[in-house]
Amino acid sequence: xxxxxxxxxxxxxxxxxxxxxxxxxxxxxxxxxxxxxxxxxxxxxxxxxxxxxxxxxxxxxxxxxxxxxxxxxxxxxxxxxxxxxxxxxxxxxxxxxxxxxxxxxxxxxxxx
Numbered sequence: 001x002x003x004x005x006x007x008x009x010x011x012x013x014x015x016x017x018x019x020x021x022x023x024x025x026x027x028x029x030x031x032x033x034x035x036x037x038x039x040x041x042x043x044x045x046x047x048x049x050x051x052x053x054x055x056x057x058x059x060x061x062x063x064x065x066x067x068x069x070x071x072x073x074x075x076x077x078x079x080x081x082x083x084x085x086x087x088x089x090x091x092x093x094x095x096x097x098x099x100x101x102x103x104x105x106x107x108x109x110x111x112x
Contacts, residue, residue: 019052019054020052022054026062028064028067028070030066033069053074056088057088057094063094075106085107087108090109
């Protein structure tokens with residue numbers, strides 16, 4: 001997948017043979033959560049796509065329950081398609097949200 005930043009401001013997808021990275025920026029709320037899920041869904045379900053999907057959250061400044069729900073739905077989609085979804089560099093607010101809700105058990109989290 002090429003850069004899709006023009007279609008979804010604050011979000012872009014970089015694709016390589018071994019993994020796809022979905023870069024998420026700004027606030028992830030009820031208005032933007034569908035874009036996040038759509039970008040992850042496309043990356044996950046792309047025929048012949050890589051096993052590893054990474055949601056890079058390093059530039060995401062805020063996430064509410066709608067954004068978390070999009071990530072959880074994407075996790076389930078990845079599992080159904082035999083893919084692996086991980087989160088990269090979530091900020092403290094997102095780490096707290098993951099911990100409070102127990103969703104941290106669904107996602108491997110990396111700092112880089």
